[in-house]
Amino acid sequence: MHAIAEKIQEKFPAGFLNAQEWRGDLAITVKREALHDVCTYLRRDPDMDCDYFVHVSSVDWPDDEERFEVVYEVYSIRKRHRIRIKTRVPEHDCIVDSMTDLWYGADFMEREVFDMMGIRFRNHPDLRRILMPDDYTEGYPLRKDFPVQGKGWRDSFDFLQDPN
Amino acid sequence: MxxxxxxxxxxxxxxxxxxxxxxxxxxxxxxxxxxxxxxxxxxxxxxxxxxxxxxxxxxxxxxMGFLHRGVEKLAEGGTYHQFIPHTDRLDYVCAMYNNFAYCRAIEKLMDITVPDRAEYLRTIVAEVQRIIGHLFWLGTQALDIGAMTVFFYTFRDREILLDWFDELCGARLTTSWYRIGGVEKDFTPSLFEKLKKFLEYFPPKIDEYVIFLEKNRIWLARTRGVAVISAEDALSFGLSGPTLRGSGVDYDLRKYEPYSAYPRCEFSVPVGKNGDTYDRYWIRVEEIRESLKIVTQCLEQIEPGPILADVPSVTLPPKDRVFTNLESMIQQFKLFSQGFEAPAGEIYCGTEAHKGELGFYIVSTGGGNPYRLKIRAPSFIHMGAFDFMSRGYMIADAITLFGSYDIVMGECDR
Structure with a gap:
């Protein structure tokens, strides 16, 4: 196992689930409860020193019990390592701790995840829709049960009738 | 609301x-x-x-979101090859680099090695695209701030390169020239010649722009000490590219995680000190000079060879064979209609576009379509810092700040 993954497992034996290394990327899956602690460790510990916030993403796995996956990717400018932290949340309780207190960039990126996938972030200062309209009520577009062509609201537009 | x-x-x-x-x-x-x-x-x-x-x-x-087209959702419905034209429409003034970033991500997913000549061609075109991007930025930023002349000069030179793109792939802006595993077409001798001519013509022109701006008191007053951000804050926001390097962090993926032909070229990464708009401007101008160096070196080092990796299950057959050979035609048809079988797994691949780190996070569960494709768009992430960086400045500085991110809304809203 990767040295960083070993350290995290050692530090958070209860929260650590598994670590994967594929094509040179390190991905660590942790329990939802431990996510914020693990990220705090990555941010503050001098050995980890992950000061650069790369992206937040989310994946929908409709067949799984814990349906949504939240993905954080961070990078250390000084140590030059890239770490991906993942966690799973069930649909009926899709909320994770926000990382806005650790990285400023989490603000907009978590808002995008909320907008696109409907995952909520605890302690986020301004959790509103960001790309979709503010009054959009038809759901979350990147979920797998959302049709690619939209929910059909275009069909309900009133078009002008051809006078001829 | x-x-x-x-x-x-x-x-x-x-x-x-x-x-x-x-x-x-x-x-x-x-x-x-x-x-x-x-x-x-x-x-x-x-x-x-x-x-x-x-x-x-x-x-x-x-x-934001006025230009939201749901590109990430569209990607899930198409094959990997079909998504290349969509990447043109992300940052529509610099399509080549988006193609490049996407193709690199898929090559990482499929574990494909690109032939040497293709790597050089890619690097040349990517750096030409970087010059175009920075010229576009310089012209519009100066125009926004109140120096109109520079706009005409930079667009004049940008036009030469866009015509060069036109000859290369038939399109000026929405290029789709990169392919998974290589590039679509090789350069013709005329393209080499035109590029060499441009390399002779262009360097004095950069000094021309600089004279226009550095002696312009309005430009200096409106860029020096405006929209300052410290290195630590910039990193925390996830800023990248010249916006981050202006604050004194030398984070450049071409050096940190070298790819393509960059490790074989000698170039330096300009880094600012003050983190203000002027430093970001200076970095972009210096990067144009560095790009010229890279293109010159690539033209010297490039050697004949294949331009597309030979992995028939993934890469497209050469175009001339498609029209003359039945098997190649079937291969082309199958690759576009069904796609190739990608292994299950997930990758993140970042590329240093001229705006910043353009990354693709791709989750594959096997099959021909990406299960999830997330675009890390630098414009979007830079907008996250807008509120923080604008506080306390004058209202007119909001325009300067915008411009200094080099923002394109197509990429921001996706």
Whole structure:
């Protein structure tokens, strides 16, 4: 196992689930409860020193019990390592701790995840829709049960009738 | 949305302050001003709600999504090859680099090695695209701030390169020239010749722009010390590219995680000191010079060879064989209609585009389509820092700040 993954497992034996290394990327899956602690460790510990916030993403796995996956990717400018932290949340309780207190960039990126996938972030200062309209009520577009062509609201537009 | 919802801070006179008694009782309130969605210097369709105290910015709330087309959702429905033209439409003024970033991500997913000649061709075109991007930025930024002449000069030279793109792939902006595993077409001798001519013609022109701007007191007053961000904050926001390097962090993926032909070229990464708009401008101008160096070196080092990796299960057959050979035609048809079988797994691949780190996070569960494709768009992430960086500056500096990110809304909203 990767040295960083070993350290995290050692530090958070209860929260650590598994670590994967594929094509040179390190991905660590942790329990939802431990996510914020693990990220705090990555941010503050001098050995980890992950000061650069790369992206937040989310994946929908409709067949799984814990349906949504939240993905954080961070990078250390000084140590030059890239770490991906993942966690799973069930649909009926899709909320994770926000990382806005650790990285400023989490603000907009978590808002995008909320907008696109409907995952909520605890302690986020301004959790509103960001790309979709503010009054959009038809759901979350990147979920797998959302049709690619939209929910059909275009069909309900009133078009002008051809006078001829 | 109600306007009240966007007002999070209310500034009031401190009642305990000793001078409060002597203050005249004036009614003060913040002024809300909508900038955009239709504004010439928002480079697309973007609205910012500016909260003003006099002429100072107290808070600014970007309202985005006017150009949201659901590109990430569309990707899930198509094959990997079919997504390349979509990447053109992300940052539509610099399509080549988006193609490059995407193709690199898929090559990482499929574990494909690109032939040497293709790597050089890719690097040359990517750097030409970087020059185009920075010229576009320089012209529009100067125009926004009030120096109009530079705009005409940079666009004149940008036009030469766009015509060069036209000859290369038949399109000026939406190019789709990169392919998974290589490139679509090799350079013709005329393209080499034109590029060499440009390399001779162009360097004195950079000095011309610089003279226009560095002796311009308005330009200096409006860029020096405006929109300053410290290195630590910039990293925390996830800023990248010249916006981050202006703050003194030498984070450049071409050096940190070398790819393509960059490790075989000698070039330096300009880094700023003050983190203000002027440093970001200076870095971009220096990067144009570095790009010219890289292109020159690539032209010297390039050797004949294949331009597409030979992995028939993934890469497209050569175009001339498609029209003359039945098997190649079937291969082309199958690759476009069904796609190739990708292994299950997930990758993140970042590429140093001229705006910053353009990354693709791809989750595959096997099969021909990506299960999830996330685009890490630098423009979007830079907008996250807009409020933080604009606070306390004059209202006119909001335009400067915008420009200094080099923002394109197609990429921001995706």
């Amino acid at each position: 109600k306007l009240e919802d966007q007002r999070t801070t209310v500034y009031k006179v401190d009642p305990d302050h000793p001078e409060t008694e002597s203050l005249p009782t004036l009614r003060t309130e913040e002024l809300l001003l909508n900038m955009g969605p239709q504004h010439p210097s928002t480079h697309g369709v973007l609205k910012v709600i500016l909260e003003l105290e006099g002429e100072r910015l107290v808070k600014s709330t970007p309202v």
